[in-house]
Amino acid sequence: MQFSEMSREELLAMYSELKTEYEQIKAENLKLDMSRGKPAADQLDISMDMLKEVVGVYDCKAESGLDCRNYGVLDGIPECKRLFAEMLEVKPENIILGGTSSLALMFDFITQCMLKGAGGKPWSEQGEIKFICPVPGYDRHFGICEFYGIKMINVPLGADGPDMEAVNELIKDPSVKGMFCVPKYSNPTGITYSDEKVRALAAMKPAAKDFRVIWDNAYAVHDLNATPDRLLNIFDACSEFGTEDYFVEFTSTAKISFPGGGVSCIAASDNNIKMIIDRLKYQTICYDKLNQLRHAKYFRDLQGIKLHMKKHAMLIAPKFEIVLEAFRNELGEYGLAEWTEPNGGYFISLNTTTCSAKRVGDLCRSLGVVLTKVGATYPYGIDPEDSNIRIAPTFPTVPELKKAAEVLCLCIKLASIENLV
Amino acid sequence: MQFSEMSREELLAMYSELKTEYEQIKAENLKLDMSRGKPAADQLDISMDMLKEVVGVYDCKAESGLDCRNYGVLDGIPECKRLFAEMLEVKPENIILGGTSSLALMFDFITQCMLKGAGGKPWSEQGEIKFICPVPGYDRHFGICEFYGIKMINVPLGADGPDMEAVNELIKDPSVKGMFCVPKYSNPTGITYSDEKVRALAAMKPAAKDFRVIWDNAYAVHDLNATPDRLLNIFDACSEFGTEDYFVEFTSTAKISFPGGGVSCIAASDNNIKMIIDRLKYQTICYDKLNQLRHAKYFRDLQGIKLHMKKHAMLIAPKFEIVLEAFRNELGEYGLAEWTEPNGGYFISLNTTTCSAKRVGDLCRSLGVVLTKVGATYPYGIDPEDSNIRIAPTFPTVPELKKAAEVLCLCIKLASIENLV
Numbered sequence: 001m002q003f004s005e006m007s008r009e010e011l012l013a014m015y016s017e018l019k020t021e022y023e024q025i026k027a028e029n030l031k032l033d034m035s036r037g038k039p040a041a042d043q044l045d046i047s048m049d050m051l052k053e054v055v056g057v058y059d060c061k062a063e064s065g066l067d068c069r070n071y072g073v074l075d076g077i078p079e080c081k082r083l084f085a086e087m088l089e090v091k092p093e094n095i096i097l098g099g100t101s102s103l104a105l106m107f108d109f110i111t112q113c114m115l116k117g118a119g120g121k122p123w124s125e126q127g128e129i130k131f132i133c134p135v136p137g138y139d140r141h142f143g144i145c146e147f148y149g150i151k152m153i154n155v156p157l158g159a160d161g162p163d164m165e166a167v168n169e170l171i172k173d174p175s176v177k178g179m180f181c182v183p184k185y186s187n188p189t190g191i192t193y194s195d196e197k198v199r200a201l202a203a204m205k206p207a208a209k210d211f212r213v214i215w216d217n218a219y220a221v222h223d224l225n226a227t228p229d230r231l232l233n234i235f236d237a238c239s240e241f242g243t244e245d246y247f248v249e250f251t252s253t254a255k256i257s258f259p260g261g262g263v264s265c266i267a268a269s270d271n272n273i274k275m276i277i278d279r280l281k282y283q284t285i286c287y288d289k290l291n292q293l294r295h296a297k298y299f300r301d302l303q304g305i306k307l308h309m310k311k312h313a314m315l316i317a318p319k320f321e322i323v324l325e326a327f328r329n330e331l332g333e334y335g336l337a338e339w340t341e342p343n344g345g346y347f348i349s350l351n352t353t354t355c356s357a358k359r360v361g362d363l364c365r366s367l368g369v370v371l372t373k374v375g376a377t378y379p380y381g382i383d384p385e386d387s388n389i390r391i392a393p394t395f396p397t398v399p400e401l402k403k404a405a406e407v408l409c410l411c412i413k414l415a416s417i418e419n420l421v
Numbered sequence: 422m423q424f425s426e427m428s429r430e431e432l433l434a435m436y437s438e439l440k441t442e443y444e445q446i447k448a449e450n451l452k453l454d455m456s457r458g459k460p461a462a463d464q465l466d467i468s469m470d471m472l473k474e475v476v477g478v479y480d481c482k483a484e485s486g487l488d489c490r491n492y493g494v495l496d497g498i499p500e501c502k503r504l505f506a507e508m509l510e511v512k513p514e515n516i517i518l519g520g521t522s523s524l525a526l527m528f529d530f531i532t533q534c535m536l537k538g539a540g541g542k543p544w545s546e547q548g549e550i551k552f553i554c555p556v557p558g559y560d561r562h563f564g565i566c567e568f569y570g571i572k573m574i575n576v577p578l579g580a581d582g583p584d585m586e587a588v589n590e591l592i593k594d595p596s597v598k599g600m601f602c603v604p605k606y607s608n609p610t611g612i613t614y615s616d617e618k619v620r621a622l623a624a625m626k627p628a629a630k631d632f633r634v635i636w637d638n639a640y641a642v643h644d645l646n647a648t649p650d651r652l653l654n655i656f657d658a659c660s661e662f663g664t665e666d667y668f669v670e671f672t673s674t675a676k677i678s679f680p681g682g683g684v685s686c687i688a689a690s691d692n693n694i695k696m697i698i699d700r701l702k703y704q705t706i707c708y709d710k711l712n713q714l715r716h717a718k719y720f721r722d723l724q725g726i727k728l729h730m731k732k733h734a735m736l737i738a739p740k741f742e743i744v745l746e747a748f749r750n751e752l753g754e755y756g757l758a759e760w761t762e763p764n765g766g767y768f769i770s771l772n773t774t775t776c777s778a779k780r781v782g783d784l785c786r787s788l789g790v791v792l793t794k795v796g797a798t799y800p801y802g803i804d805p806e807d808s809n810i811r812i813a814p815t816f817p818t819v820p821e822l823k824k825a826a827e828v829l830c831l832c833i834k835l836a837s838i839e840n841l842v
Contacts, residue, residue: 036492038491038492039491041488041490041491044481044488044490044491047490051481051711060465060472067462067465067681068681068682069462069465069468069679069680069681069682070459070460070462070465070679070680070681071457071459071675071680071681072681073681099520099521099708099709100520100705100707100708100709101705101706101707101708103704103705103706104704104705107703107704107705108529108704111532111536114536115532115535115536115545115569122545124536124543124545140703140706143702143703144703146703147700147703148536254492258490258491258711259490259491259492259706259707260488260489260490260491260492260493260494260707260709260710260711261489261490261709261710261711261712279568281564282528282561282564282565282567282568283524283525283528283529284521284522284524284525284528285522285524285561285680286521286522286680286681287520287521287522288520288521288681288682288709288712289681289682290472290679290681290682291682291709291712
């Protein structure tokens with residue numbers, strides 16, 4: 001029976017029971033964290049041999065003969081560029097490799113647009129500029145805009161991508177300079193943009209000729225099951241419209257090898273690659289080529305990465321299932337929330353329907369369960385509906401996760417009754 | 422006998438002999454490179470065990486128990502911060518660790534000053550701004566200024582540091598926002614700032630309150646012999662004047678472990694650390710902690726680094742000596758050049774006294790010997806005297822270096838006679 005159909009007395013009786021449960025759990029002094037999309041230790045164990053690979057052969061030479069220990073090669077060693085090129089279905093010459101963090105590559109790119117422009121005047125000299133943010137989205141994207149005072153405009157993210165009617169209306173404004181997209185297994189909803197949406201994005205005619213989409217393909221190969229999503233290659237889509245320069249793609253091996261020691265990557269049009277290299281040659285001499293070599297030798301090719309990702313999926317798919325199972329049993333039948341069941345990525349996105357998400361976050365915290373800060377999935381930390389909760393199920397162990405899911409469901413029930421009575 | 426004292430006939434006779442030598446060398450089709458301060462392969466071999474260290478113990482945990490493979494720890498793991506803190510004689514809390522490149526840390530810092538300011542208005546909103554550049558200096562420093570259109574002003578670098586009279590005059594101008602210093606084993610002259618100069622710098626009273634010195638201590642532990650230079654700790658010197666915020670120090674292990682896989686570092690005042698972290702938390706999640714762990718485990722402490730640097734010195738001190746010996750024998754007695762004999766660092770700086778350095782560079786290139794682009798040691802690539810040549814003796818092998826030094830001396834003689842007759 002749905003909570004909304006229960007009488008006040010029924011709800012209060014249930015509240016009393018739930019409160020007892022709450023007190024019992026409180027006494028357990030839990031300390032559980034479902035806040036960030038971090039791999040668990042057993043996932044990281046999968047890649048340990050990579051740390052031996054370069055050393056094992058006692059050979060730090062790239063296939064070109066280049067000594068990876070020394071200076072040089074601004075854009076990355078060829079075999080590692082090839083690996084990413086295969087993964088992102090682009091040519092190796094349209095790839096630049098970075099350090100551990102693709103976020104840093106995005107930040108640096110937007111910084112460059114701010115100070116030097118993207119073909120036009122520096123963004124920082126164009127008065128107030130704006131970015132389109134499909135919501136819910138990734139808080140660290142929003143953080144970059146906040147840091148630079150770029151005004152963020154929410155656009156609803158549906159089950160197959162952003163609301164293109166809204167997007168096409170917004171880009172008539174020349175002060176709208178860009179957009180954030182996580183096109184595959186979107187953070188946090190886990191949806192993948194449909195071919196139609198990708199084509200519609202590629203067909204955009206922004207008033208700003210220095211418009212740039214941060215195409216954050218963080219979960220390009222992060223499938224969870226036998227029915228993975230398929231993302232249309234953005235650059236293929238663009239070729240029809242000649243809009244390649246509007247899109248800059250980013251990814252990394254953070255959640256393939258090691259978040260604290262992976263390799264990041266940019267894929268972009270010839271023009272954008274040139275623009276980025278023209279800055280990079282002043283910014284650095286090279287990124288870590290030994291780490292690039294480790295990755296290239298360990299994975300060899302896309303096939304190697306895919307096999308590797310199956311091992312990740314074996315560890316994390318059951319964790320997703322634990323959370324989803326709890327939601328179905330504890331929330332679904334009471335009509336307390338809606339959620340996504342993604343085929344990949346790192347998150348489950350839940351929307352409360354009968355209570356404040358903030359209140360749920362507070363209750364969970366009081367029981368020692370940390371969720372992603374409620375509101376963080378929206379620009380400026382403001383969820384207008386106060387309903388979205390991002391669940392990151394990978395980091396806790398299975399028993400921890402069961403407990404955390406139980407606590408979350410309990411807290412949603414408590415908050416819902418508080419709200420309804 | 423000095424060339425300047427020889428008769429025209431004597432010079433022409435000598436020219437003819439040298440020209441024969443030139444043609445013989447040309448026939449050898451040399452391909453030698455003394456252009457960049459790159460370690461040679463045998464130097465990199467010294468550090469190979471580092472690549473085994475983390476893996477060897479199959480343990481990627483920092484001493485705090487933190488799993489270095491995963492996300493987190495923006496400023497670097499404690500044991501690696503401690504290592505750099507000991508090296509730079511500052512507190513660990515005044516250290517931030519970066520990726521492989523200290524140049525990137527400098528670039529990012531200046532970028533931040535441009536867009537967000539250093540306590541005042543963004544530098545980019547203050548009209549034309551200027552940087553003081555002691556010359557000769559490091560081309561990649563100058564490159565950052567050129568990229569951002571920061572006007573560079575030359576100040577002579579003497580045997581014990583910059584001309585402070587000139588510096589103190591320049592900083593009366595509030596548009597002078599900063600200065601580049603390589604205070605120890607300066608690139609390229611190899612000199613170390615005297616205590617007096619360091620104190621005079623610390624005592625500066627710039628009109629610009631958002632003035633920042635890029636204190637690039639790249640060669641902090643890069644001694645070549647038993648009489649190393651000693652650099653006064655800039656932050657100790659500043660404490661007397663309360664000027665800590667004017668200085669941001671940078672270093673890296675590029676020339677300690679691996680240029681293509683080292684760890685870089687910032688040391689700065691509490692205020693500057695806060696300012697940098699306030700940006701970094703938007704820019705990245707973490708730098709490569711596995712590499713930080715490798716370095717911390719391998720070197721352990723400053724003593725470990727010092728022992729390690731002695732091995733480098735054993736390999737490269739003889740190379741410096743080869744070049745200096747050639748200069749003494751082939752140039753000194755003829756009065757054709759002046760040069761430095763540094764106690765550390767990566768360069769020998771030579772000034773021609775009787776010919777154009779550009780002409781020497783061209784002649785060397787025609788014989789297959791690549792020098793650092795003549796002029797590169799000055800802002801905008803313009804050496805007003807056309808006399809400075811930066812010699813990087815570390816990368817070639819000993820036989821290559823002997824040949825390259827021979828070629829260089831020959832070309833200086835040829836160019837000098839061309840100039841004198």
